[in-house]
Amino acid sequence: MSMKNILIEKEENVAIVTINRPTKLNALNKATIEELHHAFNELDNDKTIKAILVTGSGEKAFVAGADIAEFAHFSETEGKELAAKGQALLFDFVQNLGTPVIAAVNGFALGGGLELAMSCHFRIASTNAKMGLPEVTLGVIPGYGGTQRLAQLVGKGRAMELILTASMIDAETAKSYGLVNHVVTQEELLSFSKGIAIKIASNSSVAIAKAIASINANYTDGKNGYEVEISNFGACFATEDFKEGTTAFLEKRKANFPGN
Known part of the structure; x- marks a missing residue:
């Protein structure tokens, strides 16, 4: 499959998947979701790859949400199909992948971006990262598992507040909530994340x-x-x-x- 929206690097039994739509702040559209599914599937079947990092290109965003223009005029049925297909293709798929996936959150992780990070097995954030599920400001709710995974990770009360107020939180707050495991500078993010991935890769x-x-x-x-x-x-x-x-x-x- 030809990849137009993501980049893949492999080193020391670790793959780095970079969502590469910097002009769109790496927003998830249908094509990117399909490419990510294909990439994760291929890497999971590659026995030389023991851990996967996923991050965003540039210094501003991990993934700043979904591509709203793609679904702004959808019907109820189309909306359900969008959520169901997206969850099956990417978010549930990543959560249940046998190869561990670490999200290296290098900036804004909003909406579908935070949902992608939460579907990973754990998260490491840069100090400039901002996270939130702002969907209610658009008259919709998180549809890629956000209402479920956020509550599992931070508790029902905090999930309710974050989703209903559409608030963003910074990296240190996310760490205190248990949403991310570590916070490091943006310059250290990939090397720190690789270090953990390599440690994982040494195990069975x-x-x-x-x-x-x-x-x-x-x-x-x-x-x-x-x-x-x-x-x-x-x-x-x-x-x-x-x-x-x-x-x-x-x-x-x-x-x-x-x-x-």
């Missing part, structure tokens, strides 16, 4: 995928997270990574995980 990719699935199960209706954990724990014993990890531990050496 099979175990990491099982851990992601187990953690997500706690937030999925109809699933018992403890039962999923038990099942995935047992499944690890049948893997080559488990054999290598335990053998390396007993032999007092660094594990070299085969990834299966």
